[in-house]
Amino acid sequence: MTTSELVARAESVLRSRGFAVNRNARVRGLSGFLHRFAPLAEKGAFSLLLDFTDKPSDILAFLAKSVDLRGYSAFIAVREDVLAELAPALGGHAGGKIIVYKDAEDFERKLEQALGRSA
Incomplete structure (x- = not known):
């Protein structure tokens, strides 16, 4: 499954829950840096940012950029086998x-669960 296919599935789930979705969004962080996300989904005052990766190093980069954001719920989607390489280093700090x-x-089930916890 390609990232584009996952983004399309995410957009479908988000739209079905009433979110407005902006693909390839850029969000300015507290540092002034512009961060890119696959989609930005908004519903009322709630804003969700979603990223996708198949590289362990991108997980660390995501965690760093998520610290720079305020007013957003940010998630990164990672296949089980990719996270397994990095899980010991994270030590539950994600x-x-x-x-x-x-x-x-x-992925769709887990996204629905994440939305239930966040929205």
Whole structure:
């Protein structure tokens, strides 16, 4: 499953829950830096940022940029096998910001769960 396919699935889930979705969004952080996210989803005062990766180093970069953001819930979607390489180093410090999935259907379920916790 490609990142584009996952983004399309995420957009479908988000729109079905009443979110307005902006693909390839840029958000200015507290540092002044512009951060890119696959989609930005907004519903009322709630704003969600979502990223996708298949590289462990991108997880660390995401966690760093998520610290620079205020007023957003930010998540990164990572396949189980990719996270396994980095999990020992994280030591549980991701703060629920990682959506770990096995396949596309599992991703959709996990995104729904994350939305239930955040929205």
